[in-house]
Amino acid sequence: MTEPSLYDQILDFANRAHPWPLYEKLRSQPVWQEADGTFVVSTYREIYALMHDPRLSSDLTNLLPQFADVMPHDDGPRSFIVTDPPRHDVLRRLAMRQFGPPHQPDRIDKLTPRLTEIVTKLIDKISDNQEVDLVDEVAYPFPVAVICHLLGVPPEDEPKFSAWVDPIVNALTRPTPEQVQARNDARQHMIDYMSELAQRRRTEPGDDMISGYVTDDSPDGRLEDGDLLATLMLLLIAGHETTVNLITNGWLTLQRHPEVLQRLRTEPHFAIRLVEELLRYEPSVHILPFRTAVSDIELGDATIRKGHPIAVMLASGNRDPECIPHADRFDPDRADNIHLSFAGGVHYCFGAPLARLEAQIALTQLAKRLRNPRLVADPPPYRPSPVLRGPIHLQIAYDSVDPA
Ligand code: HEM
Numbered sequence: 001m002t003e004p005s006l007y008d009q010i011l012d013f014a015n016r017a018h019p020w021p022l023y024e025k026l027r028s029q030p031v032w033q034e035a036d037g038t039f040v041v042s043t044y045r046e047i048y049a050l051m052h053d054p055r056l057s058s059d060l061t062n063l064l065p066q067f068a069d070v071m072p073h074d075d076g077p078r079s080f081i082v083t084d085p086p087r088h089d090v091l092r093r094l095a096m097r098q099f100g101p102p103h104q105p106d107r108i109d110k111l112t113p114r115l116t117e118i119v120t121k122l123i124d125k126i127s128d129n130q131e132v133d134l135v136d137e138v139a140y141p142f143p144v145a146v147i148c149h150l151l152g153v154p155p156e157d158e159p160k161f162s163a164w165v166d167p168i169v170n171a172l173t174r175p176t177p178e179q180v181q182a183r184n185d186a187r188q189h190m191i192d193y194m195s196e197l198a199q200r201r202r203t204e205p206g207d208d209m210i211s212g213y214v215t216d217d218s219p220d221g222r223l224e225d226g227d228l229l230a231t232l233m234l235l236l237i238a239g240h241e242t243t244v245n246l247i248t249n250g251w252l253t254l255q256r257h258p259e260v261l262q263r264l265r266t267e268p269h270f271a272i273r274l275v276e277e278l279l280r281y282e283p284s285v286h287i288l289p290f291r292t293a294v295s296d297i298e299l300g301d302a303t304i305r306k307g308h309p310i311a312v313m314l315a316s317g318n319r320d321p322e323c324i325p326h327a328d329r330f331d332p333d334r335a336d337n338i339h340l341s342f343a344g345g346v347h348y349c350f351g352a353p354l355a356r357l358e359a360q361i362a363l364t365q366l367a368k369r370l371r372n373p374r375l376v377a378d379p380p381p382y383r384p385s386p387v388l389r390g391p392i393h394l395q396i397a398y399d400s401v402d403p404a
Pocket of ligand 1: 058080081082092234235238239240242243246283284285288341342343344346347348349350351352354355
């Protein structure tokens with residue numbers, strides 16, 4: 001038996017609660033090649049350079065055939081997250097047209113009262129308890145309600161689509177053949193579901209993003225067929241999975257830093273810089289697992305070979321002391337927060353303004369209303385994925401809940 005590599009150990013569920021010492025060791029070789037041919041990039045400068053390098057590809061059809069098992073992809077419709085320019089840019093522009101500037105400059109800001117109302121109701125619902133799972137009661141239902149509202153997905157369909165999301169997320173790194181099959185089946189169910197929903201919105205359009213996509217013509221035309229369905233699937237999944245982790249990791253970190261939690265209760269606008277530091281210190285996305293290179297890329301002291309898989313270790317970059325002073329210190333007052341948590345380059349997170357707003361509102365409301373909150377278990381149990389990392393449950397106890 002060969003020793004597990006550092007990358008193997010990071011993927012190993014046993015290290016999910018505390019991967020940081022492994023990242024530190026990994027950074028001693030900024031560009032490391034695994035035995036299976038994967039290049040693992042872990043230092044801030046190299047990650048930043050790579051994410052802005054046009055030779056980096058998100059299109060897995062550019063992988064050499066011998067890596068088909070390392071990063072298996074299916075033949076179904078592919079969204080712009082796994083597409084390269086120029087096609088990526090057209091699809092992203094079409095998707096953004098219903099979400100943000102320049103076509104919808106205030107769609108997200110205008111949501112603030114509604115977001116506050118949703119969180120208020122969720123916290124009201126736990127006011128008779130003194131112990132709850134914060135994931136089940138707030139961190140999950142809140143972003144789900146928001147993305148359903150924005151897209152025009154009926155919220156009562158949540159049990160249906162939540163069953164499809166886990167197999168998709170669990171197949172992001174080194175999936176077994178069974179996991180690949182489960183992912184492909186789940187994707188097909190979701191594509192069928194989105195197709196039916198898009199058809200309904202064509203005949204009965206509303207004020208939601210899906211209605212916009214199926215009725216509105218843009219200079220680039222319309223999102224059609226597979227492009228439409230893959231985009232809807234991407235937005236539904238990306239629009240809540242990661243934000244659940246930001247809120248849960250965020251609350252966990254606040255409980256571990258009571259002086260910071262106290263500031264959130266009293267200091268106006270503190271939530272803005274707090275959420276930036278939470279994104280850096282406990283990011284929701286630890287790894288960009290599906291990248292390759294369209295030609296050789298010289299990076300650091302290494303050469304990433306054309307067609308090889310690349311894993312970009314965002315969470316490690318966020319803790320790189322070469323670029324981030326006192327990187328292991330949780331410090332919401334740091335002057336320049338240059339975290340990598342929303343990635344960079346052409347695939348920079350599309351939903352960042354929404355994710356930030358949701359986390360700011362949820363964490364502030366929780367801080368203001370829960371009396372004497374405390375963790376029941378630390379560390380909490382984690383979800384299986386090393387890519388989208390966060391607690392599966394966060395059991396908390398409190399004395400009472402103040403009125404909103
Ligand atoms: C804390 C919350 C979030 C985090 C940490 C996060 C992180 C990321 C990261 C790291 C990427 C780059 C992926 C890659 O390059 O392969 C990304 C892309 C993306 N995110 Fe987010 N995300 C969050 C919330 C959201 C939300 C709320 C939405 C939708 C409303 C969203 C939609 C997207 C989309 C569509 C892309 C693909 C962009 C492209 O390929 O051009 N994300 N996100």
